[in-house]
Amino acid sequence: MEYTYYPGCSLTKTSKPYDLSTRAVFRALGLGLHELEDWNCCGATVYMSVKETVSFSISARNLALAEKMKRDVVAPCSACYLVLNKTNRFLRELPDLNAKVNDALSAAGLYYGGTVRVRHPLEVLINDLGIEGVAAKARRSLKGLKIAEYYGCQIVRPQRGFDDMEFPQTMDRLFEALGAENVYFPLKVRCCGGMLMTTANDVAMKLCHDLIACAQGNGADCIVTTCPLCQMNLAAYQDQLSAKFGEDLHMPILWFTELLGLALGLDVRTVGLNAHLERIPEKILSLAA
Amino acid sequence: MFVNFISKSAPPAFSQIFAPKAIPEMTTQLATPLIIEENQEPEHIDRDFALKVAQRAGGRQLLRCFACGTCTAGCPVAEIDERYNPRRIIRMVLLGLKNEVLRSEFIWLCAGCYTCQERCPQGVRVAEVMRALRNLAVEEGIVHPAFKAQAELIRNMGRIYEIEDFDNKKRVRAGLPELRKNIEDIKTLFERQKLNERLG
Ligand code: SF4
Ligand code: SF4
Numbered sequence: 001m002e003y004t005y006y007p008g009c010s011l012t013k014t015s016k017p018y019d020l021s022t023r024a025v026f027r028a029l030g031l032g033l034h035e036l037e038d039w040n041c042c043g044a045t046v047y048m049s050v051k052e053t054v055s056f057s058i059s060a061r062n063l064a065l066a067e068k069m070k071r072d073v074v075a076p077c078s079a080c081y082l083v084l085n086k087t088n089r090f091l092r093e094l095p096d097l098n099a100k101v102n103d104a105l106s107a108a109g110l111y112y113g114g115t116v117r118v119r120h121p122l123e124v125l126i127n128d129l130g131i132e133g134v135a136a137k138a139r140r141s142l143k144g145l146k147i148a149e150y151y152g153c154q155i156v157r158p159q160r161g162f163d164d165m166e167f168p169q170t171m172d173r174l175f176e177a178l179g180a181e182n183v184y185f186p187l188k189v190r191c192c193g194g195m196l197m198t199t200a201n202d203v204a205m206k207l208c209h210d211l212i213a214c215a216q217g218n219g220a221d222c223i224v225t226t227c228p229l230c231q232m233n234l235a236a237y238q239d240q241l242s243a244k245f246g247e248d249l250h251m252p253i254l255w256f257t258e259l260l261g262l263a264l265g266l267d268v269r270t271v272g273l274n275a276h277l278e279r280i281p282e283k284i285l286s287l288a289a
Numbered sequence: 290m291f292v293n294f295i296s297k298s299a300p301p302a303f304s305q306i307f308a309p310k311a312i313p314e315m316t317t318q319l320a321t322p323l324i325i326e327e328n329q330e331p332e333h334i335d336r337d338f339a340l341k342v343a344q345r346a347g348g349r350q351l352l353r354c355f356a357c358g359t360c361t362a363g364c365p366v367a368e369i370d371e372r373y374n375p376r377r378i379i380r381m382v383l384l385g386l387k388n389e390v391l392r393s394e395f396i397w398l399c400a401g402c403y404t405c406q407e408r409c410p411q412g413v414r415v416a417e418v419m420r421a422l423r424n425l426a427v428e429e430g431i432v433h434p435a436f437k438a439q440a441e442l443i444r445n446m447g448r449i450y451e452i453e454d455f456d457n458k459k460r461v462r463a464g465l466p467e468l469r470k471n472i473e474d475i476k477t478l479f480e481r482q483k484l485n486e487r488l489g
Contacts, residue, residue, distance in 0.1 A: 009448045009449040009450050010449075010450075012448070012450060012452065012456060012468070013450040013456075014450075035465065035466070037466070038468075038469060038472065040447035040448060040472045040474070040475055041443045041447060041448045041449055043443075047439075047440050047443050048420055049420055049423040049424065049427075049436055050423065050424065050427045050432060050436050050437070050440045051424065051427065051440070051482075052345075052346060052420065052421075052424050053482050054478065054479055054482045056346075057478045057479075057481075057482060058443070058447070058475055058478055058479075061474055061475075061478060090346045090347070093346075094346055097346060100482070103481065104478045104481040104482050105478070107477050107478065107480075107481040108474040108477045108478060110474075153400075153401070153402040153403055153404070154403070157402070157403035157404065157406065157407045158403040158406050158407055158414070158416065165407050189404075190365060191365045191366075191400050191402035191404070193365075193400055194400045194401060194402070195400070195401075195435070196366070196398070196400050198435050199397060199398075199433065199435050200366075200370070200398055202369070202370070203366055203369045203370055203398070203400075204400075206369050207365055207369070
């Protein structure tokens with residue numbers, strides 16, 4: 001199976017391991033990813049907030065380019081996944097907006113007919129290969145590893161997409177099939193604060209504290225996530241969090257593709273686990289031994 | 290012999306059971322009678338504000354809000370900072386308190402987690418309303434500095450992060466095509482939208 005790959009800004013810089021591991025996992029599973037040529041920013045939550053018509057246009061430029069490729073788009077970043085899907089949805093719902101956006105696109109020699117399906121890699125693996133299909137390719141067991149699966153906001157809401165929006169299970173079942181143990185983690189879809197880390201720091205710090213403390217309290221070895229922003233918020237401020245709340249809030253925060261990659265027999269560098277800000281303990285690194 | 294198992298006497302008529310009681314006439318009088326004149330609303334009330342917001346993408350359902358508070362009850366930001374209250378913001382919009390809403394910092398506090406939106410029993414797209422309000426604020430010249438900075442990056446380069454030679458070298462080594470540093474199309478799209486806005 002072949003897909004058009006849309007990495008998005010975060011995966012070129014702050015979330016490189018997510019990019020590496022997604023490409024590597026798809027390769028290992030025999031799925032083809034073809035990077036969308038000359039892609040631009042999805043428009044991001046930020047631009048949506050300040051100028052939505054422009055935002056829909058720059059988002060639709062990606063979709064117009066992808067439409068020519070005639071394949072489903074795979075977008076690992078939750079924010080890109082949400083924004084591209086939202087653009088699709090609003091262009092369908094609002095003919096006026098559609099006309100405006102296509103007029104702008106025509107200035108760049110493009111047209112978007114609204115036929116592109118934007119999908120998240122987790123959903124692609126679950127639906128196109130199936131959990132058994134993925135597990136059949138596993139070369140190592142994750143036995144003994146305790147995981148808190150953290151889905152974040154944007155892949156379960158607001159699309160009513162591929163999993164339950166209050167208590168999703170796809171990632172849980174996937175890692176269970178690979179031998180890991182899931183801890184009780186009721187904050188699966190609780191917000192990490194997102195951009196509030198820069199605009200309302202106190203709020204975001206408290207949200208991140210709650211997530212890490214909950215996972216730790218339930219005995220998780222690591223949190224596994226699907227989103228660049230969740231990973232960054234949870235991983236990059238662990239020293240500040242620990243100082244602020246007077247608790248040890250250090251914990252490895254992995255992208256689901258990294259851990260999946262290890263289970264598929266890939267090594268630590270191939271999935272990018274050597275490039276984390278937070279310390280990755282031996283228990284996880286030794287899985288690749 | 291025929292036995293009537295149901296009832297010996299005829300049931301009361303429907304209208305008898307549900308006959309409305311006579312409503313006593315109102316005897317109390319207001320100390321000062323209300324005087325309602327045309328255009329007596331406080332100046333800062335914008336009657337059309339709710340409709341303006343409703344016309345934005347994802348805004349239409351706003352008019353159905355029945356103030357139940359489900360949005361606020363589940364909002365992770367409201368839980369930590371009680372000054373933030375999505376139900377209150379929606380209500381202020383519906384009441385036409387345009388300046389109070391657009392000039393408040395609260396519309397920039399929504400984390401965009403969509404919890405409220407998915408749980409709203411009336412289908413109000415609360416997070417989309419917050420986005421629409423930010424857009425309206427920007428049109429009035431009010432913009433949060435952090436948002437402005439990032440938006441400018443996208444406008445100038447087409448991406449949030451700059452692609453450096455170093456990044457492209459790494460990509461080539463990994464067998465990937467180089468990424469262009471600036472995407473001219475973005476400026477084209479931007480100019481065209483600006484032009485369209487000026488033409489109305
Ligand atoms: S949940 Fe919906 S109906 Fe209830 S107060 Fe919030 S916006 Fe209004
Ligand atoms: S989307 Fe915004 S208003 Fe709604 S629950 Fe999340 S932070 Fe609160």
